[in-house]
Amino acid sequence: MxxxxxxxxxxxxxxxxxxxxxxxxxxxxxxxxxxxxxxxxxxxxxxxxxxxxxxxxxxxxxxxxxxxxxxxxxxxxxxxxxxxxxxxxxxxxVEEVIRRHFSIAVSGAHGKTSTTSLLAHILSNFESTSYLIGDGVGKGVFSSKYFVVEADEYDRHFQPFTPDVAIITNIDWDHPDYYKSLDDVKSAFSEFADHVKKIIFAYGEDPEIKKIKPKTARILSYGFEKSDYFCANNIDKRTEGSYFSLSKGGRKLGDFFATIEGDHGILDTTAAIAVADYLGFSVDQIQKGLLTYQGAKRRFNISQVADLTIVDDYAHHPTEIKATIDAARQKFPNKRLVAVFQPHTYTRVNAFKDEYVNALKSADKVYITPIFGSLREKAGNAKSEDILDKLPNAGAIISESNAYDKLSAEHRSVLVFMGAGDIEKYEDALKKGFE
CATH class of the missing domain: 3.40.50.720 (NAD(P)-binding Rossmann-like Domain)
Structure with a gap:
């Protein structure tokens, strides 16, 4: 001890x-x-x-x-x-725990928490598995066979990691307070890939991933293209989730159903399936794991208050916002979608204000909260109006004091709350107004 x-x-x-x-x-x-x-x-x-x-x-x-x-x-x-x-x-x-196990590290600019959570759930159903997920969830099993860990790229935190297997979901420029360019991000992922011992499962349509040449590990791609080693096809998106087939090396592996909506949900699921298959899990075992998966914290969590449907999601980068709204369109095809977005850090707003506008345009209406800073960045030369004022579907800036008045008026809508800060306080203010 x-x-x-x-x-x-x-x-x-x-x-x-x-x-x-x-x-x-x-x-x-x-x-x-x-x-x-x-x-x-x-x-x-x-x-x-x-x-x-x-x-x-x-x-x-x-x-x-x-x-x-x-x-x-x-x-x-x-x-x-x-x-x-x-x-x-x-x-x-974390690296000390990695060295004591057969370890799988899940990395990527987007989707790593959902993928880590799903993979850990599948493996835990049939083998002793410890896991560390970026949503505050961790479980240790004494003498566990596997360790599944979310590998965070911020400040190159994943550099010490030496996993046996890795997933790279995508490479995108984020954390502009640390990374100065996409090339800077790519170099960090390249260094991480050099430390993987056996195999990397990587999203095959990502142009930056294609440039990575690991020193030791081989790369197997997954995605929607026939050239991908694991290819998702025959996709049928419905309100309850997505049905799809998966081929492996050009031959059918099996048919699957996932409750994670959107293309990103299919990709995250495919990555998890690829690792489970590599570890020797059967198609039946994998599908049983998928059917009992309850989702990760703050990843498309759905609740109801009065006549409003609330979706709570961690999305804070433009790519993630687009994916979350697309998933909401699949889940609620006949509903009006109202985005409630909390920008996260001033440098991110400055770097991506136009991208935020393009992503949020796909909602029917948009409310924005004040910017949430961080311990590293408590102020900056940006404001929420920099985004809101450019939106044709703009609502208003909301606060805790006016959240109920503004949002309760969006009768029978789906309110998609998105942010990585303390956006839950606006949800709570709305719910308390109905008490």
């Missing part, structure tokens, strides 16, 4: 990793701010203690894991160095 102390334990990845290490028989505790977050509830349920940032709590026999948002001069980091505790960054701690 190892004693782990997490600095910033409520972070989505940190909370997931803390749960894994706890479930595998280690003693885990950690520090964070008092503000309530959705990630803390599984920690509390597991009996994991959450403390303040008191440096005196750090002991020499701890393995201290430093969250990505915390600098080297943080008081608890300095305390760890002073008492001689082993100090790891979050990516380094």
């Amino acid at each position: 190892t004693n782990y102390y997490f600095i910033g334990i409520k972070g989505t990845g940190m909370a997931s990793l803390a749960l894994i290490l706890h479930d595998q028989g280690n003693k885990v505790l950690g520090s964070d701010i008092d503000k309530e977050t959705f990630t803390q509830f599984p920690l509390v349920k597991a009996g994991i203690q959450i403390t303040d940032f008191d440096p005196d709590l750090i002991k020499s026999n701890y393995v201290v894991v430093k969250g990505n948002a915390f600098s080297d001069d943080h008081p608890q980091v300095l305390a760890a160095k002073k008492v001689g505790a082993k100090l790891l960054t979050y990516p380094q701690a």
